[in-house]
Amino acid sequence: MQSLMFDIKKTEHDIQHFWEDHKIFEKSLELRRNGKRFVFWEGPPTANGLPHIGHFLTRVYKDFYGRYKTMNGFFVLRKAGWDTHGLPVEIEIEKELGYKKKKEIEAYGIAKFNRKAKESVWKYKHEWEEMTRKMGFWLDMDNPYITYESPYMESIWYILKEIWDKGLLYTAHKVVPYCTRCGTPLSAHEVAQGYKKVKEKSVYIKFKVKGQDNTFILAWTTTPWTLPGNVALAVGSQVQYVYVKKDDQTYILAKDLLEKVLGEGYSIEKExxxxxxxxxxYEPLFDVKELQSDKSYKVYEADFVTTQDGTGVVHTAVMYGVDDYELGTKIGLPKFHTVDEQGKFVSAAGDDLAGKYVKDKATEDLIINKLIEHGLLLKTEEYEHDYPFCWRCNTPLLYYAKNS
Ligand SMILES: [Zn+2]
Structure with a gap:
């Protein structure tokens, strides 16, 4: 008896050949040439990596639309494209050449590097075309747009200029998870790939209240490198605070965190x-001229303050946190980078910090020692938490206000 089993492979093969032999895609276009146009440009893949199931899935959906619109009588141009720009390409070449720093690329020669990148973007073109054909994604693969070609780039520049001429472009900052080695922000999806559990030194800092002897506001941070950029402290409107005396000094902090921070041997002065x-x-921790203003170094109210960790007072460095930046914008605090895009302190941060990489243990110790020297450190504490690293190069990410 003949098998009644449905042979998927054979059916697929037969349909494919029927389509190709009879030029079904071309005919479906030709028949509707005078119809209303519906234009689809493929969001271009990068052909220096192999296609995977995620590409397959999204392309199935894209294909649905083209077919649906065609069945509704539209003339549906479907243009393939190739993305040849950006980090995936650069990183591949860097790996191939064994480079770790941008300087090595400059020494190799940028033009030569670009040429190599240009070749590499076609590495898996054949596999992509095969996959497109096999999955039955109808697309004009013979006339693709390529992002490194001048007409394409000029079109983008033209569009940008139109937007500019209409006054719809402006420069501001966006605080993003940023890799100082790759010199680029990472998307939320990328950040999610690179979390690691790390033990870091968190610090409890004593901010000296101006005009009050031996009185300090306590704040806490897991990123000591942001302290030279401190311009404000934030307190919560719903949080209850106390003035407490311990060892002849008065500390201000959230009542809920009193024991956790100070242990024993304190007495409450007032709430x-x-x-x-x-x-x-309060008196600034560091002497950074560019951060001074009539609004700097004061206590403000913010709705993101909780008593979950720390002291119930949030140290605010405008350029190094989303909440910080929003609060800084609302108040009008100075927006000045104490850290450059390589993750190194700028000269305004002080002679001993200038040029030092912020995530080095030695740099961190330098900052902590400075606090100790001035009697502004309450204590340090090992703190274990999930910290994001660059999935490409393993560099710890910084939350950094980028010109955008
Ligand atoms: Zn990186």
């Missing part, structure tokens, strides 16, 4: 609400 603390001025 205060977040609102009571607003406007309190």
């Amino acid at each position: 205060a609400t977040g609102a009571d603390l607003i406007g309190l001025e």
Whole structure:
């Protein structure tokens, strides 16, 4: 008896050949040439990597639309494209040449490097075309757009200029997870791929209240490198605070965190609400001229303050946190980078810090020692948490306000 089993492979093969032999895609276009146009440009893949199941899935959906519109009588141009720009390409070449730093690329020669990148983007073109054909994705593969070709780039520049002429472009900052080695921000999807559990030194800092002897506001951070950029402290309107005395010094912190931070041997002097603390001025930790203003180094209220960790007072460095930046913008605090795009302190951060990489242990110790020297450190504490690293190069990411 003949098998009634449905032979998927054979059916696929037969349909494919029927389509190709009878030029079905071309005919479906030709028949509707005078119809209303529906234009589809493929969001271009990068052909220096092999296609995977994710590409397959999204392309199935893309193909649905083309076919659906065609069945509705539209003349549906479907143009293939190749993405030849960006980090995936650069990183591949860097790996091939064994380079770790941008300087090595410059020494090799940027033109030569670009030429190599241009060749590499076609590495898996054949596999991509095969996959497109086999999955039955109808697309004009013979006339693709290629992002490194001048007409394409000029079109993008033209579009950008049109937007500019209409006054719809402006420069501001966006705080992004940023890799100082790759010199690029990472998408949320990329960041999610690179979390690692790390043990870091967190610090409890004593911010000296202006005009009050031996009185300090306590704040806490897991990123000591952001301290030279401190311009404000944030308190919560719903948080209850206390002034407490310990070892002849008065500390201000959230009541809920009192024991956790100070242990034993303290006495409460008085209680205060977040609102009571607003406007309190403190002495800057570091002497950074560019951060001075009539609004700097004061206590402000913010809705992101909780008593989950730390002291219930949030150290604010405008350029190194999303909340920080928003608060800084709202108040009008100075927006100045104490750290450059390579992750090194700028000269304004002080002679001993200038040029040092912020995530080095030695740099961190330098900052901590400076605090100790000035009597501004309460204590340090090992803190284990998930920290994002660059999935490409394993560099710890910094939350960094980028010109955008
Ligand atoms: Zn990186």
